[in-house]
């Protein structure tokens with residue numbers, strides 16, 4: 593996808609990760625082309641069978657952002673950011689559209705195999721189990737999304753503080769989907785807090 597507005601900066605992976613902090617106050621400007629490039633990079637994430645169960649609902653309309661904030665414990669980062677990305681997964685749509693995800697390298701036979709493999713694995717699960725399967729993978733995209741945003745000079749804050757049912761109703765999303773997180777995104781208008789983390793020794797074991 594062509595990026596029409598020049599990207600302000602591009603950080604190394606290391607500095608993107610080091611400098612990412614949760615940001616809750618934003619400047620209002622962000623070209624849509626930059627947002628689309630960040631989303632495109634995130635969709636290069638891996639997924640089981642390459643099934644890509646993640647979906648994005650981008651909220652930019654000011655009135656809708658106010659309504660989204662109201663069902664997210666009034667967290668003001670939603671209205672401060674130029675966009676809030678609702679990262680969700682739709683395993684039912686994934687199951688229905690499995691043929692689209694077959695790699696062209698494998699040709700027509702590959703399409704048949706792809707549909708069979710996905711159906712074999714997913715159709716034995718309940719709708720809820722499939723939804724959890726999709727959510728796991730949408731979490732991978734969420735992580736990459738935050739690093740991609742920072743790498744291109746933008747900031748985010750992942751949010752689980754929202755009412756799952758009410759956000760689905762507001763956006764007209766089907767009941768069976770799981771919303772992984774809300775992700776306000778834009779240019780930081782505050783510094784955020786320095787990282788405070790467990791030591792590696794506390795969280796790592798070698799066997």
Ligand SMILES: Cc1cc2nc3c(=O)[nH]c(=O)nc-3n(C[C@H](O)[C@H](O)[C@H](O)COP(=O)(O)O)c2cc1C
Nearest residue numbers: 612613614615667749750751752753754784785787
């Ligand atoms: C799954 C998840 C849910 C979170 N939910 C919220 C939230 O609802 N509101 C908020 O302000 N921050 C939320 N955060 C941000 C965390 O508070 C933040 O990541 C953490 O304090 C570490 O700070 P840092 O992101 O600046 O390194 C969430 C983070 C994660 C990963």
